[in-house]
Amino acid sequence: MPSLSSEERQQLHDSLLELLGDKYAFEHWKKIARAPGGEGFGRAEWQEFADMGWLGIALPEEAGGSAGGMTELGIVMAAVGRFILLEPFLGTVVLCAAAIEKAGTERQRRMLSDIAAGKLLLAFCHAEPGGGYAREWVKTVATRDGAGYSLTGEKGFAIGAHAADQLIVSARIGSEAGPVGLFVVPRAAAGVSLIQAPALDGRPGAAMTLAGVKVGADAKLGGSDMDMLAVIDEIIDRGVVMACCEAVGAMATVTDQTVEYLKTRQQFGQPLSKFQVLQHRLVDMSVSTEEARAIVHAALQALDDKAKDAQRLVWMAKVKTAQCARFVGGQGIQLHGGMGMTDELSIGHYYKRLTMCETLFGDAEWYLRQLAQRREAA
Amino acid sequence: MFIRTVEHDTSLDKFRAEVRDFCERELPPVIREKQKRGQHLEKHEYISWLQRLGSRGWNTGKWPKEKGGLGWEPAQFLAFQEELGRAGAPPLMSFGPTMAGPVIYTFGNEDQKRQHLPGIIKGDLWWCQGYSEPGAGSDLAALKTRADRDGDDYIVNGQKIWTSTAHWADWMFALVRTDQKAKKQEGISFILLDMKTPGITVRPIIGITLGHHLNEVFFDNVRVPIANRIGEENKGWTYAKFLLANERVGNVDVAKVEGNIEQIRQLMAETREAGKPLSDDPTFNRRLAELEVGLATVKALMADQLAAARLSGAPSLMGAAALKLRGTELQQGILQTGLDVLGRHGMVYQSDALNAGWNGEMIGPESSADVIYEHLYRRAATIYGGSSEVQKNIIAKGALGL
Ligand SMILES: Cc1cc2nc3c(=O)[nH]c(=O)nc-3n(C[C@H](O)[C@H](O)[C@H](O)COP(=O)(O)OP(=O)(O)OC[C@H]3O[C@@H](n4cnc5c(N)ncnc54)[C@H](O)[C@@H]3O)c2cc1C
Numbered sequence: 175m176p177s178l179s180s181e182e183r184q185q186l187h188d189s190l191l192e193l194l195g196d197k198y199a200f201e202h203w204k205k206i207a208r209a210p211g212g213e214g215f216g217r218a219e220w221q222e223f224a225d226m227g228w229l230g231i232a233l234p235e236e237a238g239g240s241a242g243g244m245t246e247l248g249i250v251m252a253a254v255g256r257f258i259l260l261e262p263f264l265g266t267v268v269l270c271a272a273a274i275e276k277a278g279t280e281r282q283r284r285m286l287s288d289i290a291a292g293k294l295l296l297a298f299c300h301a302e303p304g305g306g307y308a309r310e311w312v313k314t315v316a317t318r319d320g321a322g323y324s325l326t327g328e329k330g331f332a333i334g335a336h337a338a339d340q341l342i343v344s345a346r347i348g349s350e351a352g353p354v355g356l357f358v359v360p361r362a363a364a365g366v367s368l369i370q371a372p373a374l375d376g377r378p379g380a381a382m383t384l385a386g387v388k389v390g391a392d393a394k395l396g397g398s399d400m401d402m403l404a405v406i407d408e409i410i411d412r413g414v415v416m417a418c419c420e421a422v423g424a425m426a427t428v429t430d431q432t433v434e435y436l437k438t439r440q441q442f443g444q445p446l447s448k449f450q451v452l453q454h455r456l457v458d459m460s461v462s463t464e465e466a467r468a469i470v471h472a473a474l475q476a477l478d479d480k481a482k483d484a485q486r487l488v489w490m491a492k493v494k495t496a497q498c499a500r501f502v503g504g505q506g507i508q509l510h511g512g513m514g515m516t517d518e519l520s521i522g523h524y525y526k527r528l529t530m531c532e533t534l535f536g537d538a539e540w541y542l543r544q545l546a547q548r549r550e551a552a
Numbered sequence: 553m554f555i556r557t558v559e560h561d562t563s564l565d566k567f568r569a570e571v572r573d574f575c576e577r578e579l580p581p582v583i584r585e586k587q588k589r590g591q592h593l594e595k596h597e598y599i600s601w602l603q604r605l606g607s608r609g610w611n612t613g614k615w616p617k618e619k620g621g622l623g624w625e626p627a628q629f630l631a632f633q634e635e636l637g638r639a640g641a642p643p644l645m646s647f648g649p650t651m652a653g654p655v656i657y658t659f660g661n662e663d664q665k666r667q668h669l670p671g672i673i674k675g676d677l678w679w680c681q682g683y684s685e686p687g688a689g690s691d692l693a694a695l696k697t698r699a700d701r702d703g704d705d706y707i708v709n710g711q712k713i714w715t716s717t718a719h720w721a722d723w724m725f726a727l728v729r730t731d732q733k734a735k736k737q738e739g740i741s742f743i744l745l746d747m748k749t750p751g752i753t754v755r756p757i758i759g760i761t762l763g764h765h766l767n768e769v770f771f772d773n774v775r776v777p778i779a780n781r782i783g784e785e786n787k788g789w790t791y792a793k794f795l796l797a798n799e800r801v802g803n804v805d806v807a808k809v810e811g812n813i814e815q816i817r818q819l820m821a822e823t824r825e826a827g828k829p830l831s832d833d834p835t836f837n838r839r840l841a842e843l844e845v846g847l848a849t850v851k852a853l854m855a856d857q858l859a860a861a862r863l864s865g866a867p868s869l870m871g872a873a874a875l876k877l878r879g880t881e882l883q884q885g886i887l888q889t890g891l892d893v894l895g896r897h898g899m900v901y902q903s904d905a906l907n908a909g910w911n912g913e914m915i916g917p918e919s920s921a922d923v924i925y926e927h928l929y930r931r932a933a934t935i936y937g938g939s940s941e942v943q944k945n946i947i948a949k950g951a952l953g954l
Binding site: 301303304305306307308310311330331332369371372373374375376379381440441442443451452500504507508511512514515516517518522523525526529530532533534537539543 | 684687689690691694713714757758759760762766823824825826827830835888891892895896897898899900901902903912913915916924928931932934935936939940941944
């Protein structure tokens, strides 16, 4: 994988923090998140991120990307987490771009240029209500209909689906026993009905039903009826590791902010940071952030190296990161006292985002179970 | 003190049946329906229910008989809370019956008892707690809101913060500074304020739940009769601590906690992992069992404190601290489990569904908005009533002599 040099990575990291720190302070975040009648994210911001080359960081050069690896994309996602950016990175750049790149035909891969350019928003609609975190659970069916397909089924809540141009929907081809295919479905297609709702962290998204949604043959990613479950597995793993990166960034902010808060908040005639029990708590938050960062880096490296045990590392990273996120997010609120409970302060919003990162694609308990089952099988 | 398990006390069966029957007949359908969905009650709805309980003396059943209560044994109070929880009734209100009332009947004068206790017993009036200030949270004694004498009145100036349901309150009990020069604990008085008094401004604080429960309360030359002071001037800290111990025992509403466990049990049955309900999953059942062990322990700790309160007029500061510490951790543990189940539904938080009249479409189980609301709100359980860190300091100093 032609990754960036370490200087280039550092530059990327610096430019992200510089621009976002400058323009994406919490006040700005609030304006976008709470804009009356808004979409829950900023279109102008998305365009700016595209212009900075961040959306295309891991996309091929022919799509206008930088051909970076997972490590580079991870650097971007950590910054997304640091500033709890509202724009649809995870859905569009992490999941759907991976689906198109891994499964798409030459022609379909042209969509990647639009993603890099910030002109195409996508949402990955795979999970279904009865499936929980099980990745192979697909009941939606795509029956052949003339030259194309007709899709019927139900998909769970996906962040950003309300504003996506296209949805990438998994469905079994032919019947409930058929191979799983991935279909590019316009959000506005007849038969797609969205139930819009906010996520725990306030980001809008939608669950959906597909009732005989007609799409052309070219809507199916790839040329054959090959079963895409293995590809979906890779896509979700990419989602997992990128959600971890986001969490690591968010944890870093929570720790920094809490350190700063305790240094200034006075009780009992001294700053709270003078109490040793709180110092140790802050140390635990900081070390937790560091632990998560370390194992997530290892997982990114394993993916970039195409290491044999990459998936195992990704899953381990998810377990650790989820556990750390729960601790750091919870303590962020706890140590802010009443202030931590307000919608006004950012700390609660970080808590919510960390909670999302913890559960997205499966929580610690779920991955522990998968890891245990693998050991048994081995 | 020995552990009493409430479940085995068959002498309470008749009382339990009475409470069940009462809830069956008296709980208004609107409230029942809202409770089922976790929807916010209006003040008048809540009051109407408290008044019904009041007609039986049940708001204050645990008060001694000579103070106007029913002299319930701890086991009976716990049984009462459990039955309310199971019937889907709103939780008991603590500001009047658990906090203000006992301070008034223990330290107040006859006029004050006559004026305030009937309203609390009957459930007519809503109270709020004016303790915390921007600069006085854990260090409560650092409070600055001042009350200066002017004839028969105090003139109150300053600010309270985090005042739960102040926007509903008819009365506030508040700590104010009446001696600017004394040591900080020794210049505090405990007063009762009519919230309609001119000069009081209540400003909402929106919480991470997106709901309005907290407030800032500002006092601008508010005239409060000196007759509204409880006990002696500058002795308020003693009464404040007495109240805090009671508050901490009341912080953990076992009925509510029990209701949450039941809610999770139902959520597990409704939620599927690869088509199979989580209620079939040994890991989740193990977690439930663990939470039940926690609940049994907290109930036992609580029975001890309620018994101590009966024997000596108040729970022990240490015992209340231990109970508050573990009880709130348990509460958070339960709601975390709820969230872990709900995670499978895509982490949707339709907070609007908690408002009456919402007619949108719910994604996932019906109780999900309520569980998430509770999860978020109870992050504060280890903060309000004195944070967990403060409880530990109390135990370290008071019990371990550190
Ligand atoms: C939902 C909610 C409802 C509330 N309702 C009311 C109400 O109705 N009336 C009312 O008067 N108040 C109410 N409060 C206020 C509550 O009592 C205070 O928030 C609490 O006492 C903590 O004070 P603080 O917020 O100023 O935090 P701080 O005191 O600033 O504490 C911040 C952090 O530092 C820790 N800390 C502080 N001192 C020490 C120490 N010495 N050693 C170790 N750690 C320490 C704390 O534990 C906390 O984690 C409510 C609060 C919340 C969140």
